[in-house]
Amino acid sequence: MTFNLTFIAIFVIGGYIYSLILPKTWRKWVLFITSVLTVYVLQSPLLVRHMDFILPTATLLLVTLVWALTASQISRRDIITIVVLMMIITGLALMRLLPSEWRIFTASRPPDPFTVFLVIMPILVFTLFIHRQITPKTQPFILSIAILFIVIAFIILKTESLANALSAWLRQQEGRDPSFANPLTDLNWLGFSYVAFRLIHILRDRQTGKLPDIGLRDMHTYIIFFSSLTAGPIDRIERFQGDLDALPDMNGRDPARIVEGTTRIVVGIFKKFVVADSLALFALNTTNIEHVTSAGGMWILLYGYAFRLFFDFSGYSDIAIGIGILFGIRLPENFNRPYLRNTITAFWQSWHITLSNWVRFYIFSPLTRTMLRWRRKPSSDVIALIGLMTTMIIIGLWHGISLTFFMWGVWHGMGLFVHKIWSDRTRKWYNQFKKKEGQLRLWNWAGIFLTFHFVVLGWVWFALPDVSMAFSVLGKLFGVGF
Numbered sequence: 181m182t183f184n185l186t187f188i189a190i191f192v193i194g195g196y197i198y199s200l201i202l203p204k205t206w207r208k209w210v211l212f213i214t215s216v217l218t219v220y221v222l223q224s225p226l227l228v229r230h231m232d233f234i235l236p237t238a239t240l241l242l243v244t245l246v247w248a249l250t251a252s253q254i255s256r257r258d259i260i261t262i263v264v265l266m267m268i269i270t271g272l273a274l275m276r277l278l279p280s281e282w283r284i285f286t287a288s289r290p291p292d293p294f295t296v297f298l299v300i301m302p303i304l305v306f307t308l309f310i311h312r313q314i315t316p317k318t319q320p321f322i323l324s325i326a327i328l329f330i331v332i333a334f335i336i337l338k339t340e341s342l343a344n345a346l347s348a349w350l351r352q353q354e355g356r357d358p359s360f361a362n363p364l365t366d367l368n369w370l371g372f373s374y375v376a377f378r379l380i381h382i383l384r385d386r387q388t389g390k391l392p393d394i395g396l397r398d399m400h401t402y403i404i405f406f407s408s409l410t411a412g413p414i415d416r417i418e419r420f421q422g423d424l425d426a427l428p429d430m431n432g433r434d435p436a437r438i439v440e441g442t443t444r445i446v447v448g449i450f451k452k453f454v455v456a457d458s459l460a461l462f463a464l465n466t467t468n469i470e471h472v473t474s475a476g477g478m479w480i481l482l483y484g485y486a487f488r489l490f491f492d493f494s495g496y497s498d499i500a501i502g503i504g505i506l507f508g509i510r511l512p513e514n515f516n517r518p519y520l521r522n523t524i525t526a527f528w529q530s531w532h533i534t535l536s537n538w539v540r541f542y543i544f545s546p547l548t549r550t551m552l553r554w555r556r557k558p559s560s561d562v563i564a565l566i567g568l569m570t571t572m573i574i575i576g577l578w579h580g581i582s583l584t585f586f587m588w589g590v591w592h593g594m595g596l597f598v599h600k601i602w603s604d605r606t607r608k609w610y611n612q613f614k615k616k617e618g619q620l621r622l623w624n625w626a627g628i629f630l631t632f633h634f635v636v637l638g639w640v641w642f643a644l645p646d647v648s649m650a651f652s653v654l655g656k657l658f659g660v661g662f
Contacts, residue, residue, distance in 0.1 A: 192442070195441065199507075207508065208427055216240065217268070219240065222410060223370045225288050226287070228351065233288070238369075239375055243400050243403045243404065245307050245326070249319070249386075272290060276291070319386075338581040340363065340581075343367055348361035371409040373579075374412055375409075392417065402420045406503075407504045411497070415511055416512075423508060430508045437505060441505030444498050447495075447498050448495045456495055460484075462481060465485070468481050469649075479657060489642075490518070493515065497514040515533065521628065522627030525596060528592070568600070569593035569597070572589040572590070572593035576588045584641045584642070
């Protein structure tokens with residue numbers, strides 16, 4: 181489940197109360213508790229028994245485990261946070277005893293609260309035990325195992341065949357028909373794509389010595405911050421912690437901040453619920469393509485999809501950023517007029533910016549640095565090709581492990597590589613060309629046109645679930661196949 185207008189209204193009203201009334205010393209705790217509850221509230225109902233309670237709880241336990249693996253020490257506040265976390269989880273399980281209309285924080289009837297307590301308490305105690313056993317020598321290996329575990333879980337959930345197999349197995353354990361297994365209704369883990377990347381960021385920065393000291397409460401708030409849980413942006417821990425540390429000194433009654441946050445939310449609502457949802461009526465999808473009989477009609481569907489995607493994604497980002505501002509957290513920008521960029525490189529510096537930065541920090545840069553240290557070092561062009569292709573394929577597969585997302589990654593990886601080769605070979609010529617203002621303006625407009633249509637054609641792989649269908653649409657865009 182993602183934000184709907186009801187949830188947005190609740191967060192906006194909560195933001196006003198938080199800013200205008202709440203004591204300053206409570207702010208960090210309120211963000212933590214609200215984020216924990218949001219993990220359960222936004223989790224969609226699942227058909228495997230108790231899974232819509234188990235998965236949010238697993239998110240909280242996973243964050244706690246990563247904190248234990250990376251923390252330099254355990255403070256009194258960390259122990260208090262563990263107790264509060266245990267109380268919240270058990271309290272939510274106690275809602276099992278209430279009538280269904282009173283269970284507002286869980287998607288379905290929770291499991292037995294006593295069983296929840298007996299399972300969760302030993303896990304939390306074991307987590308503290310693990311922290312005490314870690315030494316400087318063993319920590320790098322343990323952190324690598326943790327990263328591998330997260331990656332494997334991600335692959336299983338994002339690969340349709342593996343997720344189906346897991347769903348079928350879970351149904352078998354309940355004595356139910358496994359033929360009805362469906363990951364979307366059985367294993368839809370709220371926000372896991374974003375949670376996984378934030379956790380890997382924490383683990384890798386601890387391995388490289390870049391991670392600041394952060395308590396359990398603040399790490400939970402960073403990983404599952406309610407504003408950015410389901411659709412980003414993917415913030416960095418050191419920047420986020422700076423905002424958290426500044427909360428006690430924030431002027432809650434600052435009208436400029438309240439107006440800025442509210443305006444950003446209104447703009448995001450208009451983008452998402454008016455523009456994007458309207459464009460969805462004539463956007464490229466498996467149903468609409470069956471009714472198109474001309475190349476022009478197919479281009480209209482593709483343009484509709486391209487702009488619908490932008491307004492949907494950027495609208496959600498605006499809402500998340502606006503809510504964050506109301507609560508004193510200034511999340512990073514995620515979109516900056518990407519369709520007006522004159523190169524594919526500039527596009528990726530403006531589209532889903534925080535995701536692009538993440539893969540650059542943790543995939544592209546380490547990979548290319550490793551190849552540069554090889555005894556038989558490849559040429560710079562080969563290094564660039566491998567680095568760019570790997571990076572973009574991973575971005576594609578992050579959305580879902582399928583052949584169409586793989587092809588989308590290849591499309592953009594090749595586009596970035598061709599642009600790099602072109603810019604490297606023509607740099608001297610371009611430096612002279614920039615002096616001709618009129619021609620430069622025309623060149624920039626041509627670059628915008630070509631970049632936009634390169635990106636738009638790539639959305640065919642993104643929009644359609646089948647490779648043969650994607651090839652068919654690409655042909656029809658140019659009049660072939662009608």
